[in-house]
Amino acid sequence: MANPPHGGILKDLIARDAPRRQELIDEAEKLPAVVLNERQLCDLELIMNGGFSPLEGFMNEKDYNGVVDNNRLADGNLFSMPICLDLNEDVLKEVGAKPGARLTLRDFRDDRNVAIITVDDVYQPDKVKEAKEVFGDDDMAHPAVKYLHTISGSHYVGGKIDAIDRLMHYDYVALRYTPAELRLHFDKLGWSRVVAFQTRNPMHRAHRELTVRAARSRQANVLIHPVVGLTKPGDIDHFTRVRVYQALLPRYPNGMAVLGLLPLAMRMAGPREALWHAIIRKNHGATHFIVGRDHAGPGKNSKGQDFYGPYDAQDLVEKYRDELGIEVVPFQQMTYLPDSDMYMPKDQVPQGTRTLDISGTELRRRLRTGGDIPEWFSYPEVVRVLRESHPARNKQGFCIFLTGYTNSGKDAIARALNVTLNQQGGRSVSLLLGDTVRHELSSELGFSKEDRNKNVQRIGFVASELTKSGAAVIAAPIAPFHSSRQQAKELVEKFGSFFLIHVATPLEYCEKTDRRGIYAKARAGEIKGFTGVDDPYEAPKDGEAALTVDISKGSVRTAVHQIVLLLEAEGLLDQL
Structure with missing residues (x-):
């Protein structure tokens, strides 16, 4: 049986509001509309399909303050990331956003009405405090801090959501499972123990090895669950990455792994992000979650130092392990042993053993220059996909x-x-x-x-x-x-x-x-x-x-x- 969702009940608003769909469609046409940007749409999709359970809407001020200060919603439930509908004053005035008002939420891509929010409150956040508490620093070198200060609206609107319809996607539709759909899929396959692997990068042989090792050690199956919403600026596009994952999947033992796509807008918030990712994977039915070294770290700050320590994310998720109800699987740095043609965790390699590694920087250089990418590092079918998107x-x-x-x-x-x-x-x-x-x-x-x-x-x-x-x-x-x-x-x-x-x-x-x-x-x-x-x-x-x-x-x-x-x-x- 799959892991119970965070908070005990999967908040699948699309299923909940389906009987009232026509009524909501008619009402939405008459209400003032807020056109959502890409990040807001990613957040709304995971609110509506239950990925952010126990959330039922965008956070009001009490929930927001609780999350920023203590990683907790006002009702005491663990949650580490503010999920806020940010709007500027001119938009607030235009749509008449005030407590009790109902506003249509519209998709900017196709002008479809996708939800209605009942406004609980409108509040002005302390963005400097949010940056320091959530991201660890008010440093504009952090992409989420830069977004917070230069793109995010001046005010936040809190309120519960009525779901009109799911967002429309035209790519990889068969791989876009909602939490309820993925849980049903696990049940159909007879999976009771599932290790989720978070990634925003292409996967190579080392990633395959570490996920297989994690599954074997826990007697579990693998959910490859890449982010296909907003990631770090400069990341490889999700179209290329999904083709890589599809090419890699047959390399797993038959029946061991499933690929599902997550429409998440990442914040690159390190420890807080890892805790958030664990909650999301729990809602999707995973029982175990791989937390990487410097998990969801954005790189260097303006002083040239790492924003987070290498194991800060693992430590924070482990701290809440019992409450989360999902087991943390520490990411093992894998290295290749050419003399035995196998991968092994670095900390288990006997002293004096010859090893080989290719860094991300070196891989990008080889792709850029057309240099050789050996089969011990990545499978030919994966390299073929990458070369298509990275010409010489x-x-x-x-x-x-x-x-x-x-x-x-x-x-x-x-x-x-x-x-x-x-x-x-x-x-x-x-x-x-x-x-x-x-x-x-x-x-x-x-x-x-x-x-x-x-x-x-x-x-x-x-x-x-x-x-x-x-x-x-x-x-x-x-x-x-x-x-x-x-x-x-x-x-x-x-x-x-x-x-x-x-x-x-x-x-x-x-x-x-x-x-x-x-x-x-x-x-x-x-x-x-x-x-x-x-x-x-x-x-x-x-x-x-x-x-x-x-x-x-x-x-x-x-x-x-x-x-x-x-x-x-x-x-x-x-x-x-």
Whole structure:
């Protein structure tokens, strides 16, 4: 029999409210609506399907304070993560959010009404305190702290949920089990002891070995339960990861493992996150839960130190073991023994035994460069999936982003580089000149700082999409402000390499060689907001530019050659 849910009763709101569905559908159409973002939708889905049992809605102030201060809801139930509907004041006023009000909750992706909340209270959290208590530090290097201060709404709305319908998914539908469905599946298979494995990364041979060892030692089966909601920025997309898990599954002994997907928005909160994960897996029917070394840790803080100790998460979950009713299985660091072709926990390896390991950083390097990934580390079918999503370096997309004054030579360099890369072949090349973008993409924008930033953001977005498809992108806006260049860089680097090229031709030279007379018109006041005349240009800071060129001291051909050498040094070009 599966483990009882946290709090004793599975809060499956979708099943509970099904008899009233038409009534709720009709009511939702008449109520003010709140459009939920991606993280809020992840939270709502697990509230409605019982994954967050015993929660029946977003936390009111009493529950929120209890969780932040003591890892407990107001009724005394253990819960470690604030689950809050965060809204800004303008939205609160627009929908009339106040105690007793009923509001429709709407999915931003398809404009469907998915639930109704009855407002219990509206309160303003102490976000600094929340950051320190829940995440251990108010450090913006922590992704959840950054989200809390820069994205999360100013107020929280607490209240219970009436579920209209489950959220609509179009990917891996057969693998998306609700807690009730997964419990039924375990019962059908005859499983009574289940070890759950949390992951947000691809799995390799070592992961297979440690989960099999955990199952054998507990006489249990394995639930591979990866997160497919929001994870840490920079993580491999869930489509690739799920294909990896599907490729790996036949490597388990027949009938040992099941794959199910969890639509969770992770907070990377280390110890608190591990406790939260254990509660969620208990609700899904698991009896055991593997807690990793530095479980759900976000990496380094702004001082270069780990946010959490390596075993803090294991210690906190173990502290509440009896109350949780789920057994913690400490994650064992596995290492490969080449002389015996087997994996063994590192702490059990006899002294002097030869071992082999490949770190995550080294794996990413090999994927990026097309380097060998041996079968002792990962199965060929897994590597094949990863290579499909991580092409060799010379097939990856990149963006050359030239910035400089009007008539600095950046457009001429961009055009010449475009010809050079097209001549070489191997990938598509896209040219985004400043004037062209202004005419085709940003014709309604002026030249205020806000409009200039918006124009560069659009260029960054287009460049990122092209980069994702493996293209070479050459962008040449003036881009006078550091902040907008940085935003463009962050957009592109989600999918490929970004190289800022500062065309540092002096203003005097740009103006002296201006045959179109644009500078003269700006000096005469005929053109307003002209960069370098009556509008500022923030030159790239030290280390911001990958390369600096100056047409007053060299030629366009020389500048292009320098850029090509830079790309070759980075392994992004086939040999000419």
